[in-house]
Amino acid sequence: MATKINILPPQEAIKIAAGEVIERQAHVVKELIENSLDAGATAISLYFNDTGKALIRIVDNGAGMSKEDAHNCFLPHATSKIKSLDDLTSIGSFGFRGEALASIAAISSITLITKEEGTPSDTLGYKIVYCEGTVLEESAVACPSGTDIQIHNLFFNTPVRKKFLKNDDTEWNAIMAIVNAMSLAHHSVSFKVFRDNKMILNAPTVTSQKDRIAQIIDLNLTQNLIPLPPIALPAILEKQNFFLTGFISHPNVGRYNKSHFYFFVNHRWIKNNELGKAVLKGYDNALPPQRYPVVCLFIDIDQQHIDVNVHPKKEEIRFTNTGLVGTAVATAVKNALESLAGPAIQEPVTPIQSFTQTPRYTAPIPQIFSPTSEIYPTRPVSPKPNFNTLINTIVQEQTVITPKQVQPEFSITGQLYNTYIVLQDETGITIIDQHAAHERVVYERKKQSFEKVETFPLLFPETVTLEQEQIKALEKTKKFFSDQGIMFEKISDRELLVHAAPPAIKGPTLTELFCEAAHFMQEFEHMDPSLFTLKYNEYVLGQIACKTAIKAGDPLTSEQMHQLVNDLFSVDNRFRCVHGRPTIWTIPKATLEKQFRR
């Protein structure tokens, strides 16, 4: 049967096209901020109702539009920025040109109020209400110069697109990632964000990029930001006018995920996995396990040496010489870290609030040693640990050891640096990292529900202050926490009251645990639900184990050392801690003898 070709009406066609490029509120926000910046705005305010689904409003003090432009800006291919195809490459276009407003207008209803810069203050501006290709209302209005665009009911006529939006927390994070990135790249523009009439961000104009990073990411970070030093570049990159600047954080102020990796190429925010890897390579082993730095990199390079067509929304880019760019970034990071003199300035536990109203979490100061008896309560122990099992296991599992005869008599020589337990027997020396070992023991026992959860009602319940999104995320796993002996209830949008917790988890450690758990949820929420539950439980148990375990630096009694060694050799996975560090290192006696030429 012959099919009949239907030509879609232009308004339908643009709706479809719009749906392809505008998948979520954050994409609209990006286009609108870019337009305001292009119009030379120095102050931008953003308002969101219902995470932008009901309203996204942007008010700027830029050049504004004439009545004619206000009409034309909604037409497809309306742009004041290029006149021909040749201009496209030269302006370094990352966004789609001349289509943003037309596309947004096809899937929402827009109110535009604008007045051209430089017009006398008593001149009226222009207001136009536009929906699905039609002007619904237009009038002259009194307004300041600049542009005020209100996007109502985004996706109202594309229900499928609306259905595929992620939950509000995720969409909000995506919106804020855009706002943060845009404001990091333009520190001389002031940014304000309001969510459901509450101010979320207030970042006034500052004079340096570093100050902007402090405003946007964390005010306490300032002392711990290291500028990237200039590095010697290979000739190829020099020829491409490659130029790298930016800041990285001190290794001591690690974050729990890569959400603070910001890369800009020719002043546009981009995503690029290779740059992320290069940064981590530059840190080498300077970061604690599972911690990520704060990074803001600005790269300038001739436009023809990047490919912006990797991703339909041009968020990702590729460099012609990826390898060289990666090496340059890793080297700059490494040199920056090597330039550090002295230890990091510790961040205070309670974040100072000033520019931003949302509390930002900063890594707490490591916990000060608490009495041994409290952290490792003694249970009845057999005075002689079963060293047969111990050495058998070492022989079986540690391949580096040369075949040897199993000796039953192993003795604990002592503790080194209050951190390592040293054992010896006729065949060699074994060194155990007490924290890593105990972490593994606690984790395995908790996993098997082997050990009754040790929890105590708190005499003075603790209030933990977190971000609203974190509280929402944590509430979903209340039951899991209570199984681990941590009982809490939500007492406000930003506060949890903790009634009961294991003795080692309190104060900053409690806040840290909740932050880690919430970050994990935010990062992996797209995972298959059953896999997510498994991974989440594993991760939080690991973190609880880490915080409950004895620490490096804790002096141990001989009895406690015996118990720990015994416990370690009775659990699975004993050769690595939960975070993958080794727990045990054995030096065969033969190696000692060889070394001393005996």
Ligand code: ADP
């Ligand atoms: P493009 O930015 O690629 O030109 P858009 O659809 O985003 O395309 O915008 C169309 C035109 O509308 C712009 O070229 C500009 O002239 C005008 N415009 C949009 N937003 C603003 C604004 N905030 N201030 C001044 N003019 C604007």
Ligand code: MG
């Ligand atoms: Mg635009």
